[in-house]
Amino acid sequence: xxxxxxxxxxxxxxxxxxxxxxxxxxxxxxxxxxxxxxxxxxxxxxxxxxxxxxxxxxxxxxxxxxxxxxxxxxxxxxxxxxxxxxxxxxxxxxxxxxxxxxxxxxxxxxxxxxxxxxxxxxxxxxxxxxxxxxxxxxxxxxxxxxxxxxxxxxxxxxxxxxxxxxxxxxxxxxxxxxxxxxxxxxxxxxxxxxxx
Amino acid sequence: xxxxxxxxxxxxxxxxxxxxxxxxxxxxxxxxxxxxxxxxxxxxxxxxxxxxxxxxxxxxxxxxxxxxxxxxxxxxxxxxxxxxxxxxxxxxxxxxxxxxxxxxxxxxxxxxxxxxxxxxxxxxxxxxxxxxxxxxxxxxxxxxxxxxxxxxxxxxxxxxxxxxxxxxxxxxxxxxxxxxxxxxxxxxxxxxxxxxxxxxxxxxxxxxxxxxxxxxxxxxxxxxxxxxxxxxxxxxxxxxxxxxxxxxxxxxxxxxxxxxxxxxxxxxxxxxxxxxxxxxxxxxxxxxxxxxxxxxxxxxxxxxxxxxxxxxxxxxxxxxxxx
Numbered sequence: 001x002x003x004x005x006x007x008x009x010x011x012x013x014x015x016x017x018x019x020x021x022x023x024x025x026x027x028x029x030x031x032x033x034x035x036x037x038x039x040x041x042x043x044x045x046x047x048x049x050x051x052x053x054x055x056x057x058x059x060x061x062x063x064x065x066x067x068x069x070x071x072x073x074x075x076x077x078x079x080x081x082x083x084x085x086x087x088x089x090x091x092x093x094x095x096x097x098x099x100x101x102x103x104x105x106x107x108x109x110x111x112x113x114x115x116x117x118x119x120x121x122x123x124x125x126x127x128x129x130x131x132x133x134x135x136x137x138x139x140x141x142x143x144x145x146x147x148x149x150x151x152x153x154x155x156x157x158x159x160x161x162x163x164x165x166x167x168x169x170x171x172x173x174x175x176x177x178x179x180x181x182x183x184x185x186x187x188x189x190x191x192x193x194x195x196x
Numbered sequence: 197x198x199x200x201x202x203x204x205x206x207x208x209x210x211x212x213x214x215x216x217x218x219x220x221x222x223x224x225x226x227x228x229x230x231x232x233x234x235x236x237x238x239x240x241x242x243x244x245x246x247x248x249x250x251x252x253x254x255x256x257x258x259x260x261x262x263x264x265x266x267x268x269x270x271x272x273x274x275x276x277x278x279x280x281x282x283x284x285x286x287x288x289x290x291x292x293x294x295x296x297x298x299x300x301x302x303x304x305x306x307x308x309x310x311x312x313x314x315x316x317x318x319x320x321x322x323x324x325x326x327x328x329x330x331x332x333x334x335x336x337x338x339x340x341x342x343x344x345x346x347x348x349x350x351x352x353x354x355x356x357x358x359x360x361x362x363x364x365x366x367x368x369x370x371x372x373x374x375x376x377x378x379x380x381x382x383x384x385x386x387x388x389x390x391x392x393x394x395x396x397x398x399x400x401x402x403x404x405x406x407x408x409x410x411x412x413x414x415x416x417x418x419x420x421x422x423x424x425x426x427x428x429x430x431x432x433x434x435x436x437x438x439x440x441x442x443x444x445x446x447x448x449x450x451x452x453x454x455x456x457x458x459x460x461x462x463x464x465x466x467x468x469x470x471x472x473x474x475x476x477x478x479x480x481x482x483x484x485x486x487x488x489x490x491x492x493x494x495x496x497x498x499x500x501x502x503x504x505x506x507x508x509x510x511x512x513x514x515x516x517x518x519x
Contacts, residue, residue, distance in 0.1 A: 009474060024312065033294070048411065049410075050407060059314075068414050070415045070416075071413045071414070071415070072411055074411065074412055074413030075413075077411075079411045081405075081407055081408060081411075084404070084405075085405065086404065087267060087403055087405075088268075088400075088403040088453075088458035089458055090400070090403075090458050090459070094459070095404075098401055098404075098412055099412065131408070134408075134412075135411070138412070143350065144324065145410060185272060
């Protein structure tokens with residue numbers, strides 16, 4: 001369970017999120033939607049422990065991400081950022097294995113055929129799928145994904161959604177930021193609408 | 197096979213470097229397998245060639261740490277101000293008569309100088325908030341220029357003539373090496389390379405950017421600080437003993453990366469071997485090309501390393517994407 005309790009986040013003098021509370025249930029898929037600049041990615045980054053709320057608290061199963069060490073946090077939550085870029089020519093398999101065992105996730109996300117390709121040669125959609133696979137490979141109780149479907153073709157979208165549903169069925173708490181409309185999100189267990 | 201190629205070249209270059217010189221060594225192979233049997237071989241050439249190997253290895257790994265910690269393809273001790281700071285720290289202490297060239301004291305002063313200037317580069321580059329690669333390199337070049345000037349001024353106050361040479365501090369020389377000061381650079385090289393080996397997996401993750409590295413469990417600020425300290429120990433030990441030898445820190449990790457890929461665990465070993473190889477060959481050339489005169493070693497390292505680096509970038513540029 002992720003508990004967001006009356007948080008306010010201010011950036012460059014602007015309140016991105018104001019006095020916001022939410023409960024995200026464990027073992028489910030929660031999708032955060034809303035217009036550009038409404039604070040969707042900021043909320044996800046705060047849950048991940050990347051940024052500290054100016055007011056209020058966020059807890060993942062009683063632990064405060066911002067007060068937890070990087071090593072411990074990596075065992076609690078995994079996150080794939082939007083637009084992951086790769087500067088060094090590792091293979092797809094090597095990148096995914098930085099998260100953990102790659103065997104199942106490469107197959108589930110349709111990456112087996114390109115497992116030995118250098119990540120510096122991938123398209124945007126492929127790079128994003130590699131970042132998602134790396135986060136899934138961490139096998140954490142909480143999985144945070146920022147715009148995982150944005151650059152994907154229909155077949156890849158289907159694979160990702162099916163795998164996320166499988167993970168949620170197995171008990172993982174999945175939180176996704178998406179640019180979709182509510183009607184496109186039949187696969188989500190809960191939809192949070194962010195409006196600034 | 198490919199794995200052993202640089203090590204095999206290094207071994208061959210090491211032996212050739214022991215063999216060639218102003219004086220012909222009689223019955224070389226017999227002298228080589230009997231330590232101490234020939235004074236020129238064991239008292240003069242062996243310490244010098246061993247120092248070349250250690251310094252090259254140290255600078256190669258220092259460059260790898262700089263590039264890995266900054267996630268920047270052009271970072272190296274000479275660009276971040278590390279080498280100029282090490283020279284300044286050592287030459288200042290030498291000019292005040294506190295330490296001798298190549299002594300443990302000079303190495304310590306060089307390391308402190310390297311650490312302070314590299315920290316200064318990072319602080320100034322981040323003065324307006326986030327640390328961008330562009331500002332890091334621009335500020336690093338400026339800090340280097342300032343401290344290189346300070347080295348020029350301080351070296352004019354050094355009483356020992358051979359260490360007073362601006363050429364020594366700018367281009368490096370192994371001419372002042374003795375058996376005694378091998379110990380100091382060997383210790384700093386082992387410490388720095390061991391730290392680099394230890395943090396190598398974290399440097400792999402750092403190549404994905406600070407945010408992703410943090411999500412994978414890396415304490416980014418701590419790893420960068422450790423890399424900075426190891427880089428300063430390696431550069432401080434090398435530069436305070438043999439002067440500033442540019443280009444090894446840039447060339448050795450890149451050549452290693454082109455041959456062996458981006459994994460930092462492999463790169464620590466191979467950057468050390470390739471760095472050692474370049475400096476051993478460069479030193480051999482610098483003391484044989486213009487006999488009886490000796491060329492500054494930095495000239496030879498640039499002449500050797502640059503064409504190889506250009507060729508690799510021109511023909512196989514898919515290891516480091518610079519956008």
